[in-house]
Amino acid sequence: AQRVTQPEKLLSVFKGAPVELKCNYSYSGSPELFWYVQYSRQRLQLLLRHISRESIKGFTADLNKGETSFHLKKPFAQEEDSAMYYCALSGLNTDKLIFGTGTRLQVFP
Amino acid sequence: GAVVSQHPSWVICKSGTSVKIECRSLDFQATTMFWYRQFPKQSLMLMATSNEGSKATYEQGVEKDKFLINHASLTLSTLTVTSAHPEDSSFYICSARDGSPASTYEQYFGPGTRLTVT
Numbered sequence: 001a002q003r004v005t006q007p008e009k010l011l012s013v014f015k016g017a018p019v020e021l022k023c024n025y026s027y028s029g030s031p032e033l034f035w036y037v038q039y040s041r042q043r044l045q046l047l048l049r050h051i052s053r054e055s056i057k058g059f060t061a062d063l064n065k066g067e068t069s070f071h072l073k074k075p076f077a078q079e080e081d082s083a084m085y086y087c088a089l090s091g092l093n094t095d096k097l098i099f100g101t102g103t104r105l106q107v108f109p
Numbered sequence: 110g111a112v113v114s115q116h117p118s119w120v121i122c123k124s125g126t127s128v129k130i131e132c133r134s135l136d137f138q139a140t141t142m143f144w145y146r147q148f149p150k151q152s153l154m155l156m157a158t159s160n161e162g163s164k165a166t167y168e169q170g171v172e173k174d175k176f177l178i179n180h181a182s183l184t185l186s187t188l189t190v191t192s193a194h195p196e197d198s199s200f201y202i203c204s205a206r207d208g209s210p211a212s213t214y215e216q217y218f219g220p221g222t223r224l225t226v227t
Binding site: 042043044045046086095096097098099100101102 | 152206215216
């Protein structure tokens with residue numbers, strides 16, 4: 001079954017602390033993995049995708065096919081990183097996105 | 110950047126009535142649009158994929174006669190919730206994919222429409 005699991009509903013850290021938002025997936029084949037972010041009262045927007053292999057706003061995510069994980073990391077969290085983060089996947093030949101349940105990141109000053 | 114709008118942002122209707130939600134791509138042509146539903150504190154669940162000029166493809170468990178989708182142009186898709194009931198109350202979100210050759214095929218999300226059925 002195709003599934004995205006985000007085990008943490010809430011992650012609270014202090015400013016400057018490292019952050020890791022966990023994402024595991026289940027998919028038969030080679031999926032494309034994404035992280036989406038939703039800031040307070042804003043729409044969902046793409047943060048990064050694994051094929052781009054880039055760092056956005058200091059966040060990085062590495063696809064680990066052996067562990068079927070795509071954890072999102074940032075070495076030093078900022079208050080403005082506080083938001084809802086969704087991990088998602090799509091298949092190679094489809095645009096359909098399967099979302100995880102999301103993790104709310106709270107960064108305290 | 111690419112912008113997707115939804116109208117209305119919030120609607121209350123009586124049980125048994127129908128409600129239409131519009132999703133527009135404002136500065137790009139969207140050959141494909143997607144409709145999601147989100148319950149409180151839950152994830153987005155894909156309801157259907159809407160392709161311009163053809164019938165929508167519904168996900169398993171989604172009633173196509175209840176959730177009518179029309180994608181009549183490259184910039185507009187509509188979702189009509191027919192004979193709405195309180196259990197249809199939810200947050201409905203659309204996304205649109207820029208189908209131009211120069212695009213990254215990224216999905217751009219609308220701000221969502223909150224439907225409350227009384």
